Amino acid sequence: MTSRRLFLKSSAVAMFGVGSAPAWLSRALYAADSPSPRKKILVAIFQRGAVDGLNMVVPFGEKRYYSLRPNLAIPRPDGTENSAIDLDGFFGLHPALAPLKPIYDAGHMAIVHAVGSPDPTRSHFDAQDYMESGTPGRKATSDGWLNRALAPQESPSPVRAVSLGTALPRSMRGQNEAVAIANLNDFQIKDTRGAGTFESMYENSLDQVLNGAGRETFEAVKLMQSIQGQPYTPAGDVQYPNSPLGQSLMQIARLIKSNVGLEVAFAEMGGWDTHFNEVGARPTVGQLANLLGQFGSALAAFYQDLGDRMADVSVITMSEFGRTARENGSRGTDHGHANVMFAFGGGIRGGKVHGQWPGLEQEQLYEQRDLQLTTDFRDVLGELVVRHLGNSQVASVFPGYELPKFRGIVAG
Amino acid sequence: MKKFGITLTLIAAAVLAAYSTDYSQFERPLSDDQKILHALNRLTFGPRPGDVEAVQKMGLKKWMDQQLHPERIVENPLVAERLKPLESLHMSPAEIATNYPPPQVVRAMTSGLLPLPKDQEARQRVELQAQRLRAKQDGKADGQGKQGKGADALQQAMRQQVLAASDPVERRKLVADNAPQQVLPYDLNEAKLYRAIYSNRQLEEQMVDFWFNHFNVFLDKGADRILTSSYEREAIRPHVFGKFRDLLEATAESPAMLFYLDNWQSVSPDRIQEGGRRGLFAKQKAKQARGLNENYARELMELHTLGVDGGYTQNDIVEVARCFTGWSINQPNRGGEFIYNDRVHDKGEKIVLGVKIPAGGGKEDAEKVLDILARHPSTARFISTKLAKKFVADDPPPALIEQMAKTFRDTNGDIRAVMSTMVDSKEFFSEGAFRAKVKTPLELIVSAARATGAQVDFAVPLATQIAQLGEPLYRKVEPTGYSSANSEWVNSAALLARMNFALALAGDRVPGVRVDAGAPDNSVATVARQLLFREPTQQTLDSIEKALAQKEPTPALVAGLVLGSPDFQRR
Secondary structure, three states: OHHHHHHHHHHHHHHHOOOOOOHHHHHHHHHHHOOOOOOOEEEEEEEOOOOOHHHHEEOOOOHHHHHHOOOOOOOOOOOOOOOOEEOOOOOEEOHHHHHHHHHHHOOOEEEEEEEEOOOOOOOHHHHHHHHHHOOOOOOOOOOOHHHHOOOOOOOOOOOOEEEEOOOOOHHHOOOOOOEEEOOHHHOOOOOHHHHHHHHHHHHHOOOHHHHHHHHHHHHHHHHHHOOOOOOOOOOOOOOOOOOHHHHHHHHHHHHHHOOOOOOEEEEEEOOOOOOOOOOOOOOOOOHHHHHHHHHHHHHHHHHHHHHHHHHOEEEEEEEOOOEOOOOOOOOOOOEOOOEEEEEEEOOEOOOEEEOOOOOOOHHHOEOOOEOOOOEEHHHHHHHHHHHHOOOOOHHHHOOOOOOOOOOOOEOO | OHHHHHHHHHHHHHHHHHHOOOOHHHHOEOOHHHHHHHHHHHHOOOOOOOHHHHHHHHOHHHHHHHHHOHHHOOOOHHHHHHHOOOHHHHOOHHHHHHHOOOHHHHHHHHOOOOOOOOOHHHHHHHHHHHHHHHHHHHHOOOOOHHHOOHHHHHHHHHHHHHHHHOOHHHHHHHHHHHOHHHHHHHHHHHHHHHHHHHOOOHHHHHHHHHHHHHOOOOOOOOOHHHHHHHHHHHHHHHHOOOEHHHHHHHHHOOHHHHHHOOHHHOOOHHHHHHHOOOOOOHHHHHHOOOOOOOHHHHHHHHHHOOOOOOOOOHHHHHHHHHHOOOEEEOOHHHOOOEEEOHHHOOOOOEEEOOEEEOOOOOOHHHHHHHHHHHOOHHHHHHHHHHHHHHHOOOOOOHHHHHHHHHHHHHOOOEHHHHHHHHHHOOOOOEOOOOOOOEOOHHHHHHHHHHHOOOEEOOOHHHHHHHHHOOOOOOOOOOOOOOOOOHHHHOOHHHHHHHHHHHHHHHOOOOOOEEOOOOOOOOOHHHHHHHHHOOOOOHHHHHHHHHHHHHOOOOHHHHHHHHHOOHHHHEO
16 A cells, blocks of 8 residues: 555656646545545446347246247256356346356345336447437437546546547547546557657647547556556456456456546447357357356456455446347347346445346237336436436436436445 | 529528538638649558659549549559468368368368368368367366467567568468468458558559448458458459449358358248258257348348438338348358258248338349349438548538439449549538548558558558557457547547557568668658658647757657657548
């Protein structure tokens, strides 16, 4: 602790000279001294490609689930790894998500079922766009919900909003500074002779687009210098999986622990579009099981690594839409409607499957084929924005959706 | 008459005002010099030294006309020379499957289900791979391998150094022995970059890039690894200036697309019972109940033709999917070809966008769908808009789009004619379009190689850089392809990577690429002018001069700073 604080202070002096450190850095230093005024942090994870929520959180108490999915259904809990993990006598976790069960039992993981976007589109592109803009059905929205979720601030940290990856996702775009970082260690001008000159060029450029992006870049570069060069050791014996999501979450954890002013972070995982061979020889193995295995182990590692710090952190997972209730002809599922979301964190009211279950009988299905929506995704995200991030301006975060119905996911 | 004209203008102005977007910038013409630079920036991957003068000499009109008719342009012999060793480019998918076998094929070959390759070298390779597969199965240790970051990035950098030092034939053998399937992305990436950097038929290469991206497939989705080469070569390239309808059908029938969007698996649920399966895999296949798959039908309308607001419904998607049942592939993993399987085709009546397709049809059901879609006005508008966004500006003026869409409709989707309309328009050569586009990663890196007159002997390291900037070639997972919008490419991490690339390239530190930064006594302004083909902005010039006043200015550093400057990021 002391060493990091000293390091931060000395790098602040090195960067800005005594007495001229900007406000965000003073805050970071202050935070390193005392945990009390730490900011709340929201981490959003997007499962791109539309995960099959009905196999992620299995409604094993629903008879029709088994008749709709003769080849795909996860068997009812029987205590073996080839069956669902019982949560509440009706829902069960896919067995590949076993690493998450202890978090659920500790009350730090909540599940929302039959949740999603009310827009009927079954286009990945549109549905992701709507979910990320936070305005289903409105294409003209130019910024993303996670960017708007940031409260106005004087002299904000240049890394208050970080996306792991090479491109800034739609969720993060907008007026507030947000950066995309593929790897914290690579975030620098490698040839020191060029750094200052590039900074001056972009800082003075009359090209509005490049000037803005350039300024953000160089502010973030400076801040990263305080982290780079120190090897990162996760807490205890936590091992992050070597998957892209695992590595992304490890870097987010590193940013959080460095107290550099992170408020919102974004990571993603693809490959969920399981039209074909979703399952292998058994319903509990194969493509989806592998993906969920990577997903669950990465999230569990993040939770364990942050330990007590999870008191300040909430993680929310989402996917653009669910998949057909009925399996298709190629051992897979097609584009559907409602889906499932996970929320993790010390402030999450976990150990519970939230939301209203609409049932899977033919007349209960959306357009007679998909899981019906009973919770709007903005109800969940809105609650996190208001009760976790403390931003009460929910109407500007989700324009056109002024009164989200909170489901009690965040402990009040 | 005149009065009527004024009234029309007033109405037009009112409409413009109602949409509140100001397109007046697209009314202001460019100077002659600006026009030449603009044409080179938009219709090529960026000017090379001497290009501006060459266009001046030939005349802009004639040069553009040539670019629209690539067969009239004498090709740079370097292209053929560089492509020659890249053997997989000329192979059929079946030959690729044999020579660069995926694991399933290796297993089939060693278990006697498939013949071993005749070629001695290829046969040795199969045996080597079979050994590795067995070891992996026994050990199961390195299950996660691949995705690592730190150590693997270093390894990758070292590997590229080693490969760059080898000659092309030796290099390919090294890659093929290590991982035969890796040759395929290497060959594709190299070929794309050699053509983009060296070809004299620049607009053709831009169009191949545009249409591949429009009809995107993902190289790493199973059999697409072996199907993508022939897809670009046979479905895309021959049609880039042709009739849209031909391009559409070529992609619809291509194994690469049928596999990527799952149509090869889509069968009529009603006909599964009738068929009666025979043969080796009958039992296994019978277990996998098959049915309708809507994936291709949806993307065909949303992304390939009508556009998402083009006026189709979920019901149309189902009907189109029914028309395409039976459009399939014969053994995709072995490089099989397109087959139409009438036994699984939906024989019922379908109604697509209000047009009745009578019961009892066969393969022609889907061809009728392609007819309906190709001549639908939404398609004319959607394709014209996308072209204008790529070649003119992110928010192109509606009048230009309408002009292009009209040509599309009038010529039955003649792509060359639509492009002619675009480059002949006043909007194309206007202030609104001039330097309005931020270069995509591919455009940035190729334009830098061209501007510096780089000698590229191994292009994979350049492809790696493009991937790091966010545009891995042939590896866009989503059927949307990459966006050409400025906002897509301007963000901190990518901007930083652009600056780092610029310094590395000019400093001659990119493996496989040789750059001569020029004479040491050139002034900053001279270097900048040579690379930008125009005067640098005062801000860029001042920043470089100020910085270098204190240091020893090497030509490489100056060039690197210019290539990483805001000035070089636009085209």
